[in-house]
Amino acid sequence: MKLLVTGGAGFIGSNFIRYWLANHPDDFIVNLDKLTYAGNLENLKDIEKNPNYKFVQGDICDFELVNGLVSDKLDIIVHFAAESHVDRSVMSSRDFIRTNVEGTMTLLDAAKNNGGVRFHHVSTDEVFGDLSLDGAAFTEKSHYNPRNPYSASKAASDHLVRAYYHTHGLPITISNCSNNYGPYHFPEKMIPLFITNLMENKKVPVYGDGKNVRDWIFVTDHCRGIDFIIQKGKIGQTYCLGGNSEITNIDLTKKILSLMGKGEDMIEYVKDRPGHDLRYAMDYAKAKQELGWEPLLSLHEGLMQTIEWYNDNQAWWQRVKSGEYQEYYEKQYGE
Numbered sequence: 001m002k003l004l005v006t007g008g009a010g011f012i013g014s015n016f017i018r019y020w021l022a023n024h025p026d027d028f029i030v031n032l033d034k035l036t037y038a039g040n041l042e043n044l045k046d047i048e049k050n051p052n053y054k055f056v057q058g059d060i061c062d063f064e065l066v067n068g069l070v071s072d073k074l075d076i077i078v079h080f081a082a083e084s085h086v087d088r089s090v091m092s093s094r095d096f097i098r099t100n101v102e103g104t105m106t107l108l109d110a111a112k113n114n115g116g117v118r119f120h121h122v123s124t125d126e127v128f129g130d131l132s133l134d135g136a137a138f139t140e141k142s143h144y145n146p147r148n149p150y151s152a153s154k155a156a157s158d159h160l161v162r163a164y165y166h167t168h169g170l171p172i173t174i175s176n177c178s179n180n181y182g183p184y185h186f187p188e189k190m191i192p193l194f195i196t197n198l199m200e201n202k203k204v205p206v207y208g209d210g211k212n213v214r215d216w217i218f219v220t221d222h223c224r225g226i227d228f229i230i231q232k233g234k235i236g237q238t239y240c241l242g243g244n245s246e247i248t249n250i251d252l253t254k255k256i257l258s259l260m261g262k263g264e265d266m267i268e269y270v271k272d273r274p275g276h277d278l279r280y281a282m283d284y285a286k287a288k289q290e291l292g293w294e295p296l297l298s299l300h301e302g303l304m305q306t307i308e309w310y311n312d313n314q315a316w317w318q319r320v321k322s323g324e325y326q327e328y329y330e331k332q333y334g335e
């Protein structure tokens with residue numbers, strides 16, 4: 001197969017490319033990424049010379065570019081590219097609407113114009129809004145109820161993807177997944193921020209009272225889930241993927257502190273995020289029944305592996321935190 005992966009220089013996209021080439025070594029991947037602040041080609045250093053991999057720097061909103069790539073004997077588009085950080089969407093929504101909505105539409109148009117190319121859309125549990133502490137977990141039948149600009153833009157993109165299936169017969173699938181963590185996670189998100197802060201002997205900022213609940217999934221379990229959907233998923237369907245690892249932010253913080261041999265004096269309670277969703281949780285029974293997929297790694301095991309990775313790759317996250325990583329493209333690909 002020939003795949004167009006969008007956003008492949010980001011956290012999940014780069015893990016997906018590594019996963020895919022290891023498990024499908026005869027396939028060819030084109031990685032289209034704009035290299036925003038979240039895109040980092042160092043995430044793919046071990047892949048860049050693979051003859052079955054090609055990087056293209058560009059914007060998913062650029063129809064001419066996208067259409068050219070899609071028209072070149074493509075089998076599937078796997079769409080990760082997005083503005084992905086809730087806190088940034090609270091500060092400014094514009095890029096979120098542009099990339100997540102307009103960019104998704106541009107890709108859908110290119111898929112439609114080239115004979116209906118298979119399209120897998122990578123989405124989030126956050127489109128369903130938030131749950132009470134004792135409410136049933138989200139399923140594919142949950143109502144959309146996004147509550148921040150990031151989740152609203154992702155919800156809009158999900159609706160567009162489904163609309164192209166119903167209106168134009170585009171062969172689509174969608175996955176809505178819970179919070180990912182693991183290697184190459186940008187240290188503005190909770191788990192990598194806390195791990196790297198502790199490695200720098202800095203405190204960890206817990207929003208509000210720390211009682212918010214998230215369901216965490218190790219990133220390669222998510223990548224496997226997308227693989228299962230691509231291979232066995234039914235066209236037009238949505239699949240919820242989750243990590244079976246619900247935990248409050250404060251309990252997760254204490255777990256990270258304990259695994260890293262640090263005391264609770266390193267916790268700093270800070271002002272809460274506006275519109276902070278109380279709880280996300282995913283019921284992945286459909287993926288389990290129809291695809292035979294379930295997450296393999298426990299939160300404990302995944303956290304141990306993640307801490308070890310950040311410990312072994314201090315230069316990577318130090319360059320990310322200092323901003324130096326943004327020079328990598330110029331050095332590797334510039335004139």
Ligand code: NAD
Nearest residue numbers: 007009010011012034035036038039059060081082179180
């Ligand atoms: P990320 O922010 O780490 O990476 C996003 C990538 O997209 C970056 O490489 C960036 O350069 C690229 N990009 C942004 N705008 C672009 C544009 N206009 N054109 C081309 N490339 C562009 O994000 P992530 O955490 O890896 O998330 C990937 C996808 O998975 C997103 O669609 C996100 O909504 C979804 N998702 C994320 C999580 C999570 O916990 N991180 C959970 C569920 C779903």
Ligand code: TYD
Nearest residue numbers: 086179188189190191205206207212214249
């Ligand atoms: P985050 O990693 O931003 O993912 P999301 O908002 O998509 O769930 O945040 C995970 C949880 O951690 C969320 O409830 C907000 C909280 N959080 C903190 O308490 N402190 C932080 O510094 C960050 C970034 C997040």
